[in-house]
Amino acid sequence: MNPFPGQSLRRIAPWVPRRRARAVPWDAVDVRKVEAADTLALRQRVLRPHQTIDELAREMDERDAVYFAAVEDGAVIGTASVHREAPPWAAEDLGAWRLRGMATDAARRHQRVGTAVLNAVVEYVRERGADVLWCNARATAIEFYMRAGFTTRGESWEEPMIGTHVAMQRPIAVQSV
Secondary structure: OOOOOOOOHHHHOOOOOOOOOOOOOHHHOOEEEEOHHHHHHHHHHHOOOOOOHHHHHHHOOOOOOEEEEEEEOOEEEEEEEEEEOOOOOOOOOOOEEEEEEEEEOHHHOOOOHHHHHHHHHHHHHHHOOOOEEEEEEEHHHHHHHHHOOOEEEEEEEEEOOOEEEEEEEEEOOOOOO
8 A cells, every 4th residue: 555645656665666467367368279380489588598499499399289378469478388298207107298388478477377378288188188297397487386286206407508497297187077
């Protein structure tokens, strides 16, 4: 509450932290399936700034991957991909899906964009009978994934030029009818 009505609190007390932009409900974010190419600019900017978009495109050889994007005014502000892949600790798990390339535009973080994208992915894999969703999470994203029901699996490791990662997983409950 501003104790100085009619005046900007930032002008009076510039040390007061700015308020974050108000988050929209996650289900109000427009998330849709898209082509891999639609996600490249955001993925490169957020996840792989040391690579060119062409280099990143060559690495995206997941033929059966499905790409999701949160879109606002025609721009991709959040993205992730998912494909069937057993985790290294359970190579026989045919009901496992791997989450990859999860990214949110820096200006839209903490506004539930990532949650909306992740919820779309979870619903997609649930409809296809998944029993687990797993990923290699960056250390900076562990709290986000834990809030979404993921748990860590094993020790962390360093990915050159990218940073510390840890494997995470989350069970996918089958919804009853």
